[in-house]
Amino acid sequence: MILRGDIVNDTQIKCFLEIAYEKSFTKAANNLYITQPAISRYMAAFEKELGISLFDRTNKHIKLTEAGEIYYDFFRRFQLEFENTMEKVHSLNCKKQGIIRLGYIVGWSISSFLPSVLEKFSKEFPDISVSVECLEINELTKALTTNNLDVILTLDNSLDGIKDINKQKVTEIQKLILYSKFQKLPKKQNLTPYDFKDEIFYVIANEEAHNAELEIRNYCKSYGFVPHLKLSPNMESIFASVENGLGVTFFDTWGKNIINTPSFKYVLLDSNHEVSMAWNKNNKSEIVHVLVNEFIRHLK
Template sequence: MLYKTLSFTETAKRLFMTQQSVSKYIAKFEEDLGFKLFIRTHHYVAPTKAGESYYQLFSKFEEEFQRVTEKTKRYYAALYSQIRIGYLEWLEISSGISGALRRLKSENDDLRFVGERHPQNKLIELFLARHLDLIITYAEFAPKGTGIRKMKVLETPLVLLVSPDHPKVKEGATVDDFKREPFIKAAASHESNSESRARARKQCRELGFTPSEIIIAPNIESAYMATEFGQGVMVSTMLSRMSLHSELMCYPIGKQEELQCFWHEDQENPAVAKFAAYLEQAYVEQSKSRGEGESK
């Protein structure tokens, strides 16, 4: 500033400081450098050769500072204007997502939503590669890694899916009739066959199943297809489109599965954590509405 004004009085005025303070700071800086930056007389102030050199240096720094500042502003403007959500294929959760987005849009009308459905393996891969800000999937398929936050969205009833052509499908049949049938399980992302089988055996123990065979399908689509073809039975939820809209028989198991959302804890877009909270609230409100409707 002093280089531009060549006046201690004017510099002090522009910086809202006293003339003595400006003079003191310049003198201290010159002392640290070991040479003078300005020639001072009773009639004028002029830069030395050192003063000119440092002015050029600080001018370049100011230009670079402004460039970086503008670039950073554009980055955060883009970051805050978009939220990328991924959710598991076959899930019927559009109403909850719409409710959460309406609340976000009421706070930021410029917010743009990108929603993508993916198979489980692809969903996790995109999330871990930071191509998705938040994902929604079952707790069983939680992404592995550090620095990942999660929130429960809701609990949904577990059901056993069985082909309608299965010989044991008849009036009055229950889950108990199928507990020894081949058990079909979809592999999770980055999971070995032995890990998938261990996860399937664990679920069977929890549900009291003693299957004659465990069949590991490479993905959820293949698992549903194998079930349709009568190769075995499969555990799903009442959020699954296959449970809701296919011809597969659904037998209530009497237990619940958690649907959760996941995001990285170093995520800088505040809309991501807000979306998770609003999604949970949307389903709480839906549950209350259904309860009130059933009680009437």
């Protein structure tokens, strides 16, 4: 967009709209994850390019000038139309590419239902294929927000605080404590979480580590002990440590390929993980919604 011979960029427009909405430079800067001096510079340059004052700064409260109101209405309509256009182009690209990129957590085995989901989906969209990628939890959300995946299947609590996504709960899966056959534990038939009180509990070292630690601490507290926690760089390292009798970890019943191997054992817990599917808000493609609905139908 060219105005008065100068380029008005997207950042200036976003800052302007956010300040007008919040009526505060500070709140707008926080929402956009930039500093207040930076947002002030953007607005000063913006007003200079437009040749008018957008905000009335004569009192404590920020408000739009009459010209600012007109520009706010224009840029808001422009932003909405631009978002709608992007959605249409994205949907068109999906159809042309003929592929949906699905991601889920490394270690999960979902072959008990995924082939059935994809078979039903392919009958409705025979020209669309689905690619599958397994990643660590934090890598899944990052791939989704950077548009490297179209939809992900993940633990619901890993989506907390992630902006601009839609999510839909699809099922719950039972938690368990995974340990090794080499583990020196009390020789009894029915082990309880308390029997692991002297073991190291491995937790993956990522952005959700604090939440995972808190979850384990609270659960173990209900059994009367404080767990010994240790961070590990990824799930493969955790599985290797547990398999060799160096500690235990919290896992779930979707990890069939892991928990049913001869070197592993597990204790089922009276607690479940909520599992959700998530996709970007700007992705309103009918194809993605159909795939999500197929998962929900199969997992009810």
